[in-house]
Amino acid sequence: MTPRTRSIAQITVLFLILILSIILLFANFAYLNTQSNYDKQYIGHAGELRVLSQRIAKNATEAATGKALAFKLLSDARNDFERRWGYLRQGDKSTGLPPAPPSVRDEMESVRRDWENLRKNTDIILASEQTVLSLHQVAATLAETVPQLQVEYEKVVEILLQSGAPANQVAVAQRQLLLAERILGSVNTVLAGDDSAAQAADAFGRDAGRFGQVLEGMLNGNATIQVTRVEDADARARLAEIAELFQFVAGSVDEILETSPELFRVREAAGNIFSLSQTLLDEASHLANGFENLAGGRTLDTVGGYALGLLALASIILIGLVMVRTTNRQLRETAEKNERNQQAIMRLLDEIEELADGDLTVTVSVTEDFTGAIADSINYSVDQLRDLVATINHSAMQVAAAVQDTQNTARQLAKASEHQAAQISEASEAVGDMVESIDRVSAHAYESAKVAERSVAIANKGNEVVHNTINGMDNIREQIQDTAKRIKRLGESSQEIGDIVSLIDDIADQTNILALNAAIQASLAGEAGRGFAVVADEVQRLAERSSSATRQIEALVRTIQADTNEAVISMEQTTAEVVRGARLAQDAGVALAEIEGVSQNLADLIHSISDAAQLQTSSAGQISHTMAVIQQITAQTSAGSGATADSIRHLARMASEMRRSVSGFTLPPPAEPK
Template identity: 45%
Template sequence: MKFSLKGRKGAKQSEKPEATATGSDSAEPAASTSPAPGESATSVEAASVSGQALRLMLPGLLVLFLALMGGTLFLVDEQTGNDVEFLILFDEQQVLSQQIARDMAQVQNAEEHTYALLRKGVQRYDGILKIMQAGNPAIGLPALPPEVRGPLQSMEKSWQTIRTGVTETLGHEQRLLSLNTQLGEFRGELAGIVQLSNQMANNLVSTGADRAQIQHSGHINTLFERIAGSLHTVAMVREGLVATVDGFGRENVLVGDMINALVVGDPSMGVAAVPDANTRQMLEKLARRFRGQTDNVGKIIETAVELFNIPEINHTILHDSDALLASIQKLHGAYENWAEHRWVSAVLAMVFGGLALLCLIALGIQMTRDATARAQEARQREEEARKGEEATREVTRRSENAILTLLDEIAALADGDLTTHATVTEEITGTIADAMNYAVETMRDLVTNINKTAVEVAHAAEFTRGTAIELSSASVKQAEEIAVTTKTIQSMATSAERVSNTAIQSSEVAKKSVAIANKGGQAVRDTIQGMDNIRENIQDTSKRIKRLGESSQEIGDIIGLIDDIADQTNILALNAAIQASTAGEAGRGFAVVADEVQRLAERAGQATKQIEALVKTIQSDTNEAVSSMERSTEGVVSVAQQAEGAGSSLKNIESVSQHLAALIQKMSEASQEQSDQATSVAQTMSGIQEVTDNTRKGTAETAKSVGSLADLVDSLRKSVAGFRLPSTGEDTVIGIPTSIPTPAENGKDGQAQLG
């Protein structure tokens, strides 16, 4: 590069002081506007360290709160399932407590399925109690909490009392079944015996038997009726069993003695042997059939004696079943109270979710602020570098104008060799040489400053680019973590929805249970109404039979009067016959009339005796019918009371079922609310993921801007690469150290990092 100095030497020489002064003046503003590199690097580094610490802390808190929220939701879901299981167990216990008491009241029927139901109910209740005490690992159900152990122990104590009685009753199963079989056989045989006894009584009346014999046969029929009633009491195995069995044995012995008295006669009973052969055959057949049941009667009495304590057991169980039901309800209430006050709930999960959301928002804000601050700092540094470059160019331009006067003398200086030194002589060129030397010295200082500034800017650009790449990598990692978290929350929302669907299905089942309990309650009420109608009919029939007995009593009084008249007529006929015999032949016709009147009076007396025997038999049968009606009324009242008890139990079951349906409905609503909240959190996470993607893109743009700044620094280096400075023990070629990455390399590395 060569310049012509003709016609310009004087001008350039005159302009030298001004140019020098201007260069000095322009260098000062450049130096004053240049930022202090140490101070800028220190502030950036401090801000980077604090931002980095905050970015590391916020994701950790986010993961912690999300884990706590997930764990809390899992616990709430598990506890909700446990609550449903325990509520079902409580309801089943209440039903079993009443079912066992009802089956025990029906145990006198001695049917095998009754004992099977009792045994199954006891086993199921024991299984439920074991689950409450130790849990059920098969379905992951824990034991009841220690807070309800007191009511649980009270319920267990009540159950052990009932269980002991039921176990003892089940131990008598074979005896009860055997007693029922024996009673059935004896009852069938007794019906034939009673029929034969009635035929025998009718035959006595028709053959004109003695009045005492007819009364005796009527008494036998009455005893047969009492034996039938005793069989009913023994079969029911209820209170008064001891007295009933004792009376049953004595009545059987008495019937045998009375039948034997009619056959062979018994003066102690005032009964003579029956003379009629046909009647005697009937009596002998009746005696043989009745004696044939002696062994069966003995077995019945022996078996019944072993069951004396069964009525007391039934009474105790019926009384204790109410206490057991109350203890179960108390345990149920204690568990519900504990469940309402436990610390793990959906509210705690929502609190953790809110804290996680706040951490996400804070993390997004922090990353946005960091990216904005770094981009602003990079733009500020780029502006400062641009201003410094402009100042440098101005100084260079003025320096070149000052050097133009020396280009002819120093050709190497035109090639950028600043080691050239013009010889200063006393000639006029000495001033020019001095000015040239001064300009060269100024150029040396300027190029040195440019070199240092370029190195600092290159280092700053490299540091900024590394920070941007690190921020971009953190943004990518954060996006991945947010994506995983979003999937987790969506999975939790799906799980909450499944829980909600399960709770809805449970609510439908509970509603069906309420409907079934309503139908059962209506059926029991209809049964009670029917029992009341039966009782009224029995009472009306009893009144009619009592009136019949009173009428038969009046008939007996009239028959007695007729009997007295017949006796008097007989006496009068006897007197008339005596008078006729004393009258001789004249009274013979009157004697014939007296004999006819006497025979008529005897027949009338016999007829009145037969009628009297029949009336007494009717009265006895009427009394037995009244007693039977009263026992039937008592039985109907007892059954009605049991039905009322069953109705009360069904009302309790209906109330419990309605309460269970309400609880399940609340759990369904809570599960639906949890599902909606989880869905909302998932949508919020998607929004935060979009913000993170935008931040990552902004960081990539910042890295590209830093790459452009590195290109500008490289251009500045190239602009001063041709100058040569005096030797100082190092390479004299002006340039930026090769350890600084070129912009192209920075861009390549940055793309690799961003990718």
């Protein structure tokens, strides 16, 4: 076995001992920590049991006196005690606490017996919570009601004394005051729960019954108990109020008598809890002491932990000593190996000295030393470098040729870009002129649209005037026709007048003939007929005058008829002219409507032309802007072409420099083709 192998074996054994010691040490510490934590929980639960035993006793006493909050506190304390007692008996899964160890079995058994007795009494009190609270509520109400009864009965006594009531009635009322006092005292004694509580409950029932019987007798009379009816109205009103107040007392009698035994059991259970709590306190204290003694007995485990720690420390020291000895031996071997490597490195440096001067024909010798791999790598790198330099030379020549071609192309592209920029500038100017022309067309179209709109408005007004003229002519035609009808009726009336005048003329002729006959007869009569002859002459003259007037009227009627006929003819001609004028006006209205439609269409077309001109103006503006952008792009392209030509020239210079940079390498002559 070599020294190196022996050292490794020793270190391995010591490491195993160290690891085992550390594992045992941590296991011991973990065990001690866990047990210490368990001991703290055991002691904490036992201490809480001591506190809870006294809390249960206090809350039980207060619950028996009718305090509602005490029942909740008593229930919480009981449940908390039961929970912690369960942790000690069965363990706590949430914290990993196991059941109490067998070493405290006697203390656990003592606590169990006392706790079971105390819990039974606690359950009795909690089960009677409603009864106790109800009974104390009744007692509290009675404590308020009974003094009111006493006050009212004192007023009844005063009224009876003032009204001169019989002495026996006054005495009965005064005895009621004493009964009320005894009732209240009996209730308080029942609630106190002492030895006389049972007798107090019976006395309460008897006194309440007697009080109610006497109250009824004072209201209605009762010969059996020798109580007469009270007649005074004020006293009876007070007695009625007392009767209302006493209804609660009477209703509470049965409840108090029925629940008082349960209250007595609660009082007894509270007393038992008070007695057991002290015993339970002592037993819980013994249990806590047992857990503390259990924690103090773990000193041996601590000593074992210290021993394991010392063993681990000794293992570390031994490992250090072995490693120091091994390290010193390795240092000597390393120094000898470094000397051999130094000589191999110097040989390698001598061989690659020519390679540093750029001679790629050098081949480094490969030996068995560690520099052999380096020499092999150098030979491979030299081969790769030869290929790389040859490739660079070839690529540099190709790049130079390509650069020359690209430079010529860039010059042509720059010239084409300049020519394109000039053409685009001319096109931009033409587009600008076109935009100005389109703007003028748009302005003229806008003015034409306004003129067309005014033409439409004028044609519309003319159409309205023609319609109004037609309506006026229709009205004139109707009026002329009506006037012609009236003139015709006037001609017809003139014809009738002519007929009447003819009749009058006939009558005048006949009258003239009769007057002539009368004159002849009067002349034949001589003197006797002279007066009649005068009358006949007057009648004849009247007939002649009537005939003359009739002829004048007839001539006038014929004139009127002739004028009427001429007027009718003139009216008919006027009506025909009016109808013809209305027809012409209608034709003018139709023509104006057509003119209005044509003007509207013309206005719409001009609007369309104006909109199209504006759209073309906008499009031409966009085209002009686009041409400007294209001109800028062309200018940028021309500048880029110049920059590209400069870059190509720079690339040509770089290719030349690259050829010069690799010209210092010496390459082996190319192999001759076979």
